[in-house]
Amino acid sequence: xxxxxxxxxxxxxxxxxxxxxxxxxxxxxxxxxxxxxxxxxxxxxxxxxxxxxxxxxxxxxxxxxxxxxxxxxxxxxxxxxxxxxxxxxxxxxxxxxxxxxxxxxxxxxxxxxxxxxxxxxxxxxxxxxxxxxxxxxxxxxxxxxxxxxxxxxxxxxxxxxxxxxxxxxxxxxxxxxxxxxxxxxxxxxxxxxxxxxxxxxxxxxxxxxxxxxxxxxxxxxxxxxxxxxxxxxxxxxxxxxxxxxxxxxxxxxxxxxxxxxxxxxxxxxxxxxxxxxxxxxxxxxxxxxxxxxxxxxxxxxxxxxxxxxxxxxxxxxxxxxxxxxxxxxxxxxxxxxxxxxxxxxxxxxxxxxxxxxxxxxxxxxxx
Numbered sequence: 001x002x003x004x005x006x007x008x009x010x011x012x013x014x015x016x017x018x019x020x021x022x023x024x025x026x027x028x029x030x031x032x033x034x035x036x037x038x039x040x041x042x043x044x045x046x047x048x049x050x051x052x053x054x055x056x057x058x059x060x061x062x063x064x065x066x067x068x069x070x071x072x073x074x075x076x077x078x079x080x081x082x083x084x085x086x087x088x089x090x091x092x093x094x095x096x097x098x099x100x101x102x103x104x105x106x107x108x109x110x111x112x113x114x115x116x117x118x119x120x121x122x123x124x125x126x127x128x129x130x131x132x133x134x135x136x137x138x139x140x141x142x143x144x145x146x147x148x149x150x151x152x153x154x155x156x157x158x159x160x161x162x163x164x165x166x167x168x169x170x171x172x173x174x175x176x177x178x179x180x181x182x183x184x185x186x187x188x189x190x191x192x193x194x195x196x197x198x199x200x201x202x203x204x205x206x207x208x209x210x211x212x213x214x215x216x217x218x219x220x221x222x223x224x225x226x227x228x229x230x231x232x233x234x235x236x237x238x239x240x241x242x243x244x245x246x247x248x249x250x251x252x253x254x255x256x257x258x259x260x261x262x263x264x265x266x267x268x269x270x271x272x273x274x275x276x277x278x279x280x281x282x283x284x285x286x287x288x289x290x291x292x293x294x295x296x297x298x299x300x301x302x303x304x305x306x307x308x309x310x311x312x313x314x315x316x317x318x319x320x321x322x323x324x325x326x327x328x329x330x331x332x333x334x335x336x337x338x339x340x341x342x343x344x345x346x347x348x349x350x351x352x353x354x355x356x357x358x359x360x361x362x363x364x365x366x367x
Contacts, residue, residue, distance in 0.1 A: 059177040069142035076129040077146025081346040088348040103311030104341035147176035188269040219351035227275035230365035242302035243279035249318040254290030261289040274357035301329040304337040315339040
């Protein structure tokens with residue numbers, strides 16, 4: 001998910017910008033209105049009509065579009081949700097500057113396609129994002145930010161008001177509006193669909209967006225049904241649900257050796273639909289848990305999902321080293337792990353993560 005090609009520590013970025021696309025946004029979204037989650041155009045009655053105008057309540061600020069944006073800037077925000085959704089909708093030709101990237105993807109060619117997008121030839125700040133003057137010089141008509149953090153003047157960014165005065169509308173996924181709400185009610189795959197539908201309406205490609213949503217829903221329903229049938233045939237009960245560790249490879253965000261253990265986030269919905277559960281969902285009230293080796297050893301982990309988030313990550317080696325460190329886990333005894341990247345968090349490819357995790361946990365169901 002993160003997109004850094006510098007030596008800036010991701011933990012530093014998360015301490016400020018956080019991973020809003022996963023539901024860890026700043027409590028103050030930098031809007032002039034309320035911090036209520038955006039009214040998703042994903043509500044069918046709101047986007048079913050064709051053409052313009054299109055009006056969205058984006059984190060308390062009404063945004064009206066009378067035509068499809070032509071100069072789109074995608075801010076970094078330690079996310080890939082926005083740029084991958086634009087690509088999935090075939091809108092790459094509208095992007096004049098993109099700060100999001102990653103070195104891995106479950107979608108063939110996606111990482112390479114993102115690397116080929118224009119960057120605006122802008123000198124970025126220490127967060128690898130577009131500072132105020134550079135943003136305004138790009139003359140965008142739409143700016144996408146993972147959270148309200150990307151529009152805070154105190155962080156050196158152009159505000160939503162300044163961008164509006166310059167003729168640019170702004171968009172934040174509803175999961176990036178309010179940290180408190182996101183922690184209490186973590187994002188789900190439905191939030192990925194809302195992002196698809198929102199941008200489908202903004203660019204008047206609603207049919208394309210809905211096709212993507214429906215295809216993903218069918219894929220997940222098929223996988224989930226196969227898992228349920230397999231578990232039923234085996235006589236599995238709720239207590240037999242595999243406990244899964246989700247951890248980001250080579251990411252340091254705290255004082256302990258294992259500070260990138262996924263706790264509250266969209267991955268829990270992915271695991272549930274794949275017939276598993278997060279072994280550490282209750283280990284933190286935030287998105288990540290900062291755990292000691294002793295805390296990890298206290299759990300019986302049945303499977304491991306390692307998230308590869310940066311170019312050059314040898315996630316397989318990371319996974320095997322982790323299993324070697326905890327040989328008492330059933331996951332270690334069975335060598336049960338998989339590596340994922342963009343599909344396990346907010347974005348258009350959650351169905352791929354569901355299938356991959358289901359195949360890991362229930363190979364008899366998904367072959």
